[in-house]
Amino acid sequence: MSSLAGIAHITLSVRNRDTSVEFYRDVLGFHEYKTEDGPHWRRTFCRHPNGLVLCLTQHTDHFNARFDPRHAGMxxxxxxxxxxxxxxxxxxxxxxxxxxxxxxxxxxxxxxxxxxxxxxxxxxxxxxxxxxx
Known part of the structure; x- marks a missing residue:
């Protein structure tokens, strides 16, 4: 079996893309480099100086609840x-x-x-x- 070379990117679903971009930029040092708006989502790709890519996606039909780690997922x-x-x-x-x-x-x-x-x-x-x- 081939080995994994690392993490390509991490995508988080967020309630407000702009608020999340600001947080990850100001607190952790990520820099936005690409923004896309689709029919059902708004997405911004951010890169950390260490190379890690973080994608922050706001779904337009989201239910606006805070994250709950008790649900299946991360x-x-x-x-x-x-x-x-x-x-x-x-x-x-x-x-x-x-x-x-x-x-x-x-x-x-x-x-x-x-x-x-x-x-x-x-x-x-x-x-x-x-x-x-």
């Missing part, structure tokens, strides 16, 4: 950071931007911060522990 989205020091810098950034978040926690995979995007999608910034040896 539970949360975790972004890796390079070191515990980087995680502390992110904590300061979230504080400065007044983004509500947990303190740095020590989870099963290493230290992490949790917060939510405007739609209630749980986001994590984590510093994965190195693999055991």
């Amino acid at each position: 539970d949360h989205l975790a972004f890796a950071v390079s070191s515990p020091d980087d995680l502390e810098e992110w904590e300061k950034r979230l504080d400065a931007l007044e983004v509500e978040h947990t303190p740095i926690l020590h989870g099963d995979h290493g230290p992490l911060l949790m917060f939510e995007d405007p739609d209630g999608i749980q986001l994590e910034l984590c510093c994965p522990d190195p693999p055991a040896g």
Whole structure:
């Protein structure tokens, strides 16, 4: 079987595309590079300086409810950071931007911060522990 080379992109369904683009740009550093409007959706593609592509799609017939991780689908989205020091810098950034978040926690995979995007999608910034040896 062929191996996977990585994640090509992540697409999130959002209640308000413009609000979400602003959040992911201002908080996490994504930059929008392409916007499309179809008959039933509005979509913006954003790229992070690390190359990760995030597509934010607002469906015109959406039911306008916040995200619920108890439904089938995604539970949360975790972004890796390079070191515990980087995680502390992110904590300061979230504080400065007044983004509500947990303190740095020590989870099963290493230290992490949790917060939510405007739609209630749980986001994590984590510093994965190195693999055991």
